Amino acid sequence: MASEEKSLNFIEQIIEEDLKSGLSNNKLHFRFPPEPNGYLHIGHASSIALNFGLGLDYQSPVNLRFDDTNPEKEEQEFVDAIKKDVEWLGYTWSEERYASDYFQQLYDWAVLLIKNNKAYVDSQSSEDMAIQKGTPSTEGVDGPYRNRSVEENLDLFERMKNGEFEAGTHILRAKIDMKSTNMLMRDPIMYRILHKEHHRTGDTWKIYPMYDWAHGQSDYLEQISHSFCTLEFLPHRELYDWFLDQILDENKLRPKQREFARRNLSHTVVSKRKLQQLVKEQHVNGWDDPRMSTISGLRRRGYTAASLRHFANTIGIAKRDNLINVSVLEFCIREDLNKIAPRVMAVLDPVKLVITNYPEGKEEWLEAENNQEDESAGFRKVPFSRELFIEREDFLEEAPAKYFRLTLGKEVRLKNAYIIKGESVIKDTEGNITEIHVTYDTDSLSGSGTEASQRKVSGTLHWVSIAHAVKAEVRLYDRLFTDEAPDGYKDKNFLDFVNPNSLEIVTGFVEPSLASAQNEDKFQFQRLGYFTVDKDSTASKLVFNKTVGLKDAWEEKGKKEENSINNSLKDINKYFKVETKAERIAIESAIGESIKNVSSFSLLQNSLKKNSNNNKSSLLFAQFILKYSSLKSSDFEEEEIKKLYTMSLRSESTYVRSKALLNLRDLENEAFKNQFEDDILKLYSNPPKNASEREIEILGEMVKK
Numbered sequence: 069m070a071s072e073e074k075s076l077n078f079i080e081q082i083i084e085e086d087l088k089s090g091l092s093n094n095k096l097h098f099r100f101p102p103e104p105n106g107y108l109h110i111g112h113a114s115s116i117a118l119n120f121g122l123g124l125d126y127q128s129p130v131n132l133r134f135d136d137t138n139p140e141k142e143e144q145e146f147v148d149a150i151k152k153d154v155e156w157l158g159y160t161w162s163e164e165r166y167a168s169d170y171f172q173q174l175y176d177w178a179v180l181l182i183k184n185n186k187a188y189v190d191s192q193s194s195e196d197m198a199i200q201k202g203t204p205s206t207e208g209v210d211g212p213y214r215n216r217s218v219e220e221n222l223d224l225f226e227r228m229k230n231g232e233f234e235a236g237t238h239i240l241r242a243k244i245d246m247k248s249t250n251m252l253m254r255d256p257i258m259y260r261i262l263h264k265e266h267h268r269t270g271d272t273w274k275i276y277p278m279y280d281w282a283h284g285q286s287d288y289l290e291q292i293s294h295s296f297c298t299l300e301f302l303p304h305r306e307l308y309d310w311f312l313d314q315i316l317d318e319n320k321l322r323p324k325q326r327e328f329a330r331r332n333l334s335h336t337v338v339s340k341r342k343l344q345q346l347v348k349e350q351h352v353n354g355w356d357d358p359r360m361s362t363i364s365g366l367r368r369r370g371y372t373a374a375s376l377r378h379f380a381n382t383i384g385i386a387k388r389d390n391l392i393n394v395s396v397l398e399f400c401i402r403e404d405l406n407k408i409a410p411r412v413m414a415v416l417d418p419v420k421l422v423i424t425n426y427p428e429g430k431e432e433w434l435e436a437e438n439n440q441e442d443e444s445a446g447f448r449k450v451p452f453s454r455e456l457f458i459e460r461e462d463f464l465e466e467a468p469a470k471y472f473r474l475t476l477g478k479e480v481r482l483k484n485a486y487i488i489k490g491e492s493v494i495k496d497t498e499g500n501i502t503e504i505h506v507t508y509d510t511d512s513l514s515g516s517g518t519e520a521s522q523r524k525v526s527g528t529l530h531w532v533s534i535a536h537a538v539k540a541e542v543r544l545y546d547r548l549f550t551d552e553a554p555d556g557y558k559d560k561n562f563l564d565f566v567n568p569n570s571l572e573i574v575t576g577f578v579e580p581s582l583a584s585a586q587n588e589d590k591f592q593f594q595r596l597g598y599f600t601v602d603k604d605s606t607a608s609k610l611v612f613n614k615t616v617g618l619k620d621a622w623e624e625k626g627k628k629e630e631n632s633i634n635n636s637l638k639d640i641n642k643y644f645k646v647e648t649k650a651e652r653i654a655i656e657s658a659i660g661e662s663i664k665n666v667s668s669f670s671l672l673q674n675s676l677k678k679n680s681n682n683n684k685s686s687l688l689f690a691q692f693i694l695k696y697s698s699l700k701s702s703d704f705e706e707e708e709i710k711k712l713y714t715m716s717l718r719s720e721s722t723y724v725r726s727k728a729l730l731n732l733r734d735l736e737n738e739a740f741k742n743q744f745e746d747d748i749l750k751l752y753s754n755p756p757k758n759a760s761e762r763e764i765e766i767l768g769e770m771v772k773k
Contacts, residue, residue, distance in 0.1 A: 096128035104146035106340035117380035120159040129162035208246035231274035287323035334552040370600030370615030416576040418457035472527040487512035537577035540610035691727040
């Protein structure tokens with residue numbers, strides 16, 4: 069390991085301190101313990117990189133252990149997918165283990181706990197058990213079966229194992245402390261009855277261990293030195309240690325559980341339950357849909373193992389949960405693909421371009437560099453002819469002064485080819501451009517060294533020769549969710565934020581060098597982004613997935629929306645200074661349009677919360693957000709929105725009061741509206757001196773209603 073203490077993360081510091089305290093280096097042993105109930109996601113990639121990275125740094129073994137204790141949700145399909153993902157990420161495990169390998173030992177230890185009066189069979193219903201267990205603020209009480217005799221508990225537990233009882237009739241609980249401040253220590257469940265076939269043990273077992281019972285004991289059996297897990301397991305550490313205390317052999321190594329923070333990724337979800345919901349409800353096309361945060365989905369989209377390892381190392385390990393912007397992940401894949409992806413030409417929204425002075429029937433094979441970042445990548449030949457496809461957006465018949473693409477009377481360069489000049493267009497009966505006619509400078513071939521070839525022009529366009537073009541289906545993937553934290557809102561369903569434009573399928577044309585491209589081959593489509601060949605691709609039909617654009621369009625959009633909010637806040641001050649109603653209407657209309665164009669739920673929410681203060685400009689802006697945005701009062705905590713309305717109705721400004729009254733009037737939640745009845749009656753019966761006619765009119769409507 070690195071010798072400088074400051075270069076170590078807190079996990080490495082724990083290990084270093086244990087080594088200094090006498091732990092032998094050859095006793096270090098790590099594990100990655102997924103439950104095979106779904107596909108691994110980007111969060112698992114960080115955990116994989118942590119545990120296997122420690123194994124590499126300390127030259128210590130790392131087990132791949134499947135915590136397969138729940139046959140209701142686990143399948144061999146998931147086991148195989150997990151193994152494939154770990155291998156693809158570039159890691160090798162020392163041993164492949166399963167919690168189910170230890171079912172007999174776990175059962176024997178459970179019997180030992182019963183004999184030592186540390187476990188008992190409980191026959192309460194789950195509802196009664198929940199009541200008996202108490203709450204975080206109230207102590208639990210002993211259940212009616214807590215003091216069963218050892219003999220009765222042993223008999224019942226064996227009969228549970230033999231399948232004599234229905235699921236739910238009995239459970240085995242550890243006997244610890246029903247008054248513990250840690251709810252997990254209030255006699256936790258160790259075994260439950262499940263008449264389900266297990267993917268490895270078949271129907272041998274009728275009872276299955278709970279995770280908390282199986283996990284620490286599995287670590288102990290495998291002599292894992294450090295058991296690293298995420299922060300939600302911090303309260304479980306006390307139970308982890310208590311269970312070990314019951315079975316520990318002092319001559320063997322005792323595992324140590326320590327926790328690190330989840331690194332959640334923006335604009336996605338990593339909950340297996342939610343990922344499964346996306347699949348089952350067909351919001352996506354399977355676990356490996358390229359929009360999914362699963363490792364298999366990212367691989368199919370075109371992410372490389374190196375980029376995911378780089379991402380894990382970039383975000384590091386922390387003690388506090390944090391939301392990592394997905395742009396960090398996108399940066400990692402751009403950086404990797406920029407080095408390794410060949411540059412090719414593809415046109416995704418084609419319009420025909422005809423070089424009128426280029427001889428009919430003639431074709432040239434021009435030299436094109438494969439990757440300027442890689443000297444060893446070499447060159448390829450690209451066919452050029454009289455008729456080409458270019459992107460429709462690369463031409464404007466009438467263009468502004470700072471337009472750097474093709475227009476009439478203006479020159480641009482065709483990449484690796486000639487300088488052309490726009491001459492005329494042909495349109496269909498509806499006025500759509502069907503052909504662009506240009507002329508070319510015969511002496512301007514790129515790289516020819518002629519004076520004409522070195523002439524500076526305003527732009528360079530990519531293109532594909534129509535006669536040689538290969539048709540391809542191109543799947544333009546975008547972020548699956550429109551909000552940075554789709555599952556981060558108490559009263560919002562994460563599905564409300566599914567991006568309706570997360571997939572667009574177009575027919576494009578690519579240069580002929582791509583005709584033989586194979587699954588997972590990666591390319592940079594020049595000026596468009598990075599693309600990878602999809603598994604659906606065949607010899608007769610090429611299919612490409614967009615991995616990522618050359619630039620972060622979402623960052624640009626986010627900055628634009630933030631600027632829109634900030635500029636609207638500045639404009640709101642004018643509202644109070646203008647003299648006429650028409651001027652105020654114009655200002656409100658402009659601000660309303662700006663707010664309508666903001667799609668970021670979190671930006672709107674934060675803006676409203678930030679402006680819920682006693683400043684009249686802030687209050688008016690918050691009311692405008694409620695009126696013009698997609699947000700509703702129900703998107704906020706009731707106390708927050710109540711505070712906003714209370715301050716608005718008591719504002720010194722008639723304009724603020726009027727907008728609040730109008731928004732209240734239009735609310736459908738009558739119970740919420742009724743909370744402001746006294747404020748409204750007070751304003752109506754004793755209007756402020758500055759109350760406008762409109763305010764008094766609205767008050768009259770609301771009181772009479």
